[in-house]
Amino acid sequence: MESKKLAIEFGNKVRNKRKSLGITQENLALRCKFDRTYGGIIERGEVNITLEKVYRLAAVLECDVKELLP
Template sequence: MKEKSEILVKFGSTVRNLRIQKGLSQEQLAHLSDVHRTYIGMIERAEKNVTLTSIQKIASGLGVSIIDLLEDDRRTN
C-alpha cells in the first residue's frame, strides 16, 4: 500500500478540523464548496491530491482564507 503524503494528511486534517468546528457534515461542506460529496471525505482521508481550484472552493465553503487551510495544523487542533 502506498504511503500517504504528509502534506495531504495535514491538509485533510485541517479541513476536517475546521469543518467540525463549524458544525458541518461532509455533505454540507461539499454543497457549500460546490464539489461532490465524496470528494470531501477523500480529501480528509488524504486520498486525493487536491487542486488549487478545489482548495479555493473548500476555503470559500468553510468561510476561511486559503492561507488558513495551508497553515500548520497546530492552529486547528
C-alpha cells in the same frame, strides 16, 4: 515534505475547520459543488486537490487559504 503527508495534514485542517463550523462532510461537498463523497476523500488525504478547489473550500469554510495549508 512528502506529498502524501501534505495531503493528510491538509485534510486534517479541513476536517477541524469543518467540524468547528458544525458542517457535515456531505453539506461541505454540496456547498463546494463536489461529489458528496469527495469531502471524506480530501479529509483522509487520499487526493491532491487543485488550487481552485482549495480556494473553494476556504470560501465555504469562511477562512483564508493559508489557514488550510500545512
